Amino acid sequence: MRKVLIILIFGILTAGLLTIPVMLEFGSPKMSDMDNYFIVNGQEQTAANNICTAIVFDYRGFDTLGESTVLFTAVVGVGLMFRRLFRGEEHENE
Amino acid sequence: MRMSKLVRTGADLLFPFVLIFGLYIILHGHLTPGGGFQGGAVVATGAALVIIAWSYEEAGEKITKFAMKLQESLGLLLFIGTAAIAIGLGLAFFYNFLANSGLIFGLPVPFGPNPGELDTAGVIPIMNIAVGIEVWGGLTIILLYLLSGLKKEEVS
Numbered sequence: 390m391r392k393v394l395i396i397l398i399f400g401i402l403t404a405g406l407l408t409i410p411v412m413l414e415f416g417s418p419k420m421s422d423m424d425n426y427f428i429v430n431g432q433e434q435t436a437a438n439n440i441c442t443a444i445v446f447d448y449r450g451f452d453t454l455g456e457s458t459v460l461f462t463a464v465v466g467v468g469l470m471f472r473r474l475f476r477g478e479e480h481e482n483e
Numbered sequence: 484m485r486m487s488k489l490v491r492t493g494a495d496l497l498f499p500f501v502l503i504f505g506l507y508i509i510l511h512g513h514l515t516p517g518g519g520f521q522g523g524a525v526v527a528t529g530a531a532l533v534i535i536a537w538s539y540e541e542a543g544e545k546i547t548k549f550a551m552k553l554q555e556s557l558g559l560l561l562f563i564g565t566a567a568i569a570i571g572l573g574l575a576f577f578y579n580f581l582a583n584s585g586l587i588f589g590l591p592v593p594f595g596p597n598p599g600e601l602d603t604a605g606v607i608p609i610m611n612i613a614v615g616i617e618v619w620g621g622l623t624i625i626l627l628y629l630l631s632g633l634k635k636e637e638v639s
Contacts, residue, residue: 436582436592437513437604445518446607450566450577456520457559457614460621464555471628 485538494536501529509615513604519611523618530623539630548631551624558617565609581605 435443509522534542569578582605
């Protein structure tokens, strides 16, 4: 019963995954306007040769802020988790 | 429990090169592939090498939790602060106010393929450095926490 259920769920997920490339043509819908804007104006506006970095740190700065926040949250979580081990001990600078 | 002398010497020998490579990736983030996150991960790998080779008890005295914590917080503060300076100047959050301005990192760049100049791109290098410092501290402090937990488990 459990095996059948696992196979069923796996089949549904695989079918869902395969539906997208079958129904949508590769590269459509086209988003070439935004790409061309970055390629034409990116170097002039941000003065950076690396367009990827220009997008990540300038045009989409909030993305990078969220990424940094994720890392910070991960560190805070690990710190909180391991704080239980040090209960009742004196630890300088912690 | 530290590793053999061979491993420790190798780690000591390799650490400066890993550090330099990571800092190169961070500082040249606006010119070559890579950036703050990738370079910070490389530097944290070097720190991991040293911490694993020398045990946590010995390496933890040089690479302290306090320094890494401070580094991570300062990196994030520098990142948000650089983005917030633009608000003080009456511009949008995350606006690149240093690009093409002639100040630090303010040289203009010609259109098309060119070898690139380090002194360009405005706030992007500053944010690369900030994120690099933050990732360096963050990944190292996670490793330090995990290894210190291992030490406590062994003792008890």
